[in-house]
Amino acid sequence: MSDKRFKRDTRLGHLGRDPARFDGAVNPPVYHASTVIAPDTATFKASGRRRFEKGETVYGRFGTPTHQMLEDALSELEGGADTVALGNGLQAVVVALLTVAKAGDHVLLADSVYAPTRKFADQMLTSFGVEVDYYDPLIDGAGLDARIRANTVAVVLESPGSSTFEVQDVPALAAAAKARGVATIIDNTWATPLFFRPIEHGVDLSVQAATKYIVGHADAMLGAVTASDAWANRLRETVYTMGGFAGPDDVYLGLRGLRTMGVRLERHQASALKVATWLQERPEVAEVRYPALPEHPQHHLWQRDFDGASGLFSIVLAQPYAPAAVAAMLDHFDLFGLGASWGGFESLAIPSDPHRTATTWEAPGPVIRLHIGLEDPDDLIADLDAGFARLTRAAG
Numbered sequence: 001m002s003d004k005r006f007k008r009d010t011r012l013g014h015l016g017r018d019p020a021r022f023d024g025a026v027n028p029p030v031y032h033a034s035t036v037i038a039p040d041t042a043t044f045k046a047s048g049r050r051r052f053e054k055g056e057t058v059y060g061r062f063g064t065p066t067h068q069m070l071e072d073a074l075s076e077l078e079g080g081a082d083t084v085a086l087g088n089g090l091q092a093v094v095v096a097l098l099t100v101a102k103a104g105d106h107v108l109l110a111d112s113v114y115a116p117t118r119k120f121a122d123q124m125l126t127s128f129g130v131e132v133d134y135y136d137p138l139i140d141g142a143g144l145d146a147r148i149r150a151n152t153v154a155v156v157l158e159s160p161g162s163s164t165f166e167v168q169d170v171p172a173l174a175a176a177a178k179a180r181g182v183a184t185i186i187d188n189t190w191a192t193p194l195f196f197r198p199i200e201h202g203v204d205l206s207v208q209a210a211t212k213y214i215v216g217h218a219d220a221m222l223g224a225v226t227a228s229d230a231w232a233n234r235l236r237e238t239v240y241t242m243g244g245f246a247g248p249d250d251v252y253l254g255l256r257g258l259r260t261m262g263v264r265l266e267r268h269q270a271s272a273l274k275v276a277t278w279l280q281e282r283p284e285v286a287e288v289r290y291p292a293l294p295e296h297p298q299h300h301l302w303q304r305d306f307d308g309a310s311g312l313f314s315i316v317l318a319q320p321y322a323p324a325a326v327a328a329m330l331d332h333f334d335l336f337g338l339g340a341s342w343g344g345f346e347s348l349a350i351p352s353d354p355h356r357t358a359t360t361w362e363a364p365g366p367v368i369r370l371h372i373g374l375e376d377p378d379d380l381i382a383d384l385d386a387g388f389a390r391l392t393r394a395a396g
């Protein structure tokens with residue numbers, strides 16, 4: 001369904017499907033396959049020697065028709081040439097980095113990247129002889145240009161940044177990198193391809209932790225990398241060489257999640273905006289870091305580049321509340337759960353500790369990250385209201 005006549009929600013219901021190919025079934029079946037039998041010796045021998053065409057089923061590790069349906073759907077949504085489905089979002093980050101970087105190369109990462117991305121870069125990329133460096137996510141094109149060295153091969157972006165939600169000037173940074181022959185990789189999980197299409201803004205590789213909004217129900221783990229034309233072959237080659245794979249049942253859940261992602265995200269956005277606006281008025285809150293709010297420092301960039309905002313943001317408390325006071329708030333919610341991940345139907349509230357090396361993080365109080373789920377926002381506001389009462393009481 002690459003038919004641009006149709007609007008987003010219409011396409012979400014139809015892409016990554018092919019009833020005629022699958023006996024009329026509305027949903028593609030789940031293929032559990034490792035061995036795939038070749039029709040004759042010549043075909044079998046040939047498949048061992050050449051590069052497989054996308055869409056062929058040769059061996060389970062290289063994907064089945066179930067995988068191809070999700071990969072085609074995500075390529076279409078992200079506006080890329082090819083997508084690989086992977087076991088989780090972190091694996092997608094790793095695959096994107098290994099597609100670009102080798103020993104002797106230099107990689108620049110935004111100081112606000114997802115903490116496990118930082119850990120992979122610091123502990124493993126460096127052990128493979130890749131130099132790793134961090135940059136201020138709010139740097140402009142000239143600032144990035146000044147950080148690029150002769151051996152720089154990749155700039156990693158994440159917009160908005162994990163837990164602190166800085167919005168980057170993606171088109172300017174992608175253009176500055178491209179002018180120096182440097183690839184750009186973005187973690188596009190927060191926006192999903194519905195709200196931001198990085199490849200159209202000049203980015204080379206777009207990563208999704210599909211575990212979040214694509215699966216959308218806090219059950220399956222899934223990741224994906226979508227590549228521009230220039231990087232599509234190297235991406236697939238990397239995955240085939242290192243052995244990256246997503247289980248077919250999880251891929252199926254990703255495909256199913258896509259069907260409702262449009263309506264879910266609209267609701268996440270409307271509720272998050274309502275809750276965030278309410279939080280702005282609370283005396284316990286110094287700042288609500290949600291790009292859709294006009295007061296967000298990079299609201300203009302979000303407005304220029306994005307088509308919407310998802311349900312994840314953070315608040316900075318107005319005082320240096322002790323951990324025990326914050327725990328009194330977070331431990332007793334009726335609705336907000338204390339758990340990692342996000343993008344499911346359920347609301348979450350966790351303490352967050354921004355880690356910085358290229359910049360400094362200064363705030364009047366602790367940071368709490370909220371995921372606004374699909375519950376009624378008035379119930380969520382009441383739950384938060386009671387939480388602030390506990391916080392104030394515990395702070396004495």
Ligand SMILES: *Cc1c(COP(=O)(O)O)cnc(C)c1O
Pocket residue numbers: 088089090091093114162187189190209210211212221222223341
């Ligand atoms: C959760 C997350 C990931 C990792 O996804 P998993 O599926 O949990 O491995 C990567 N990037 C961002 C921004 C995330 O929030």
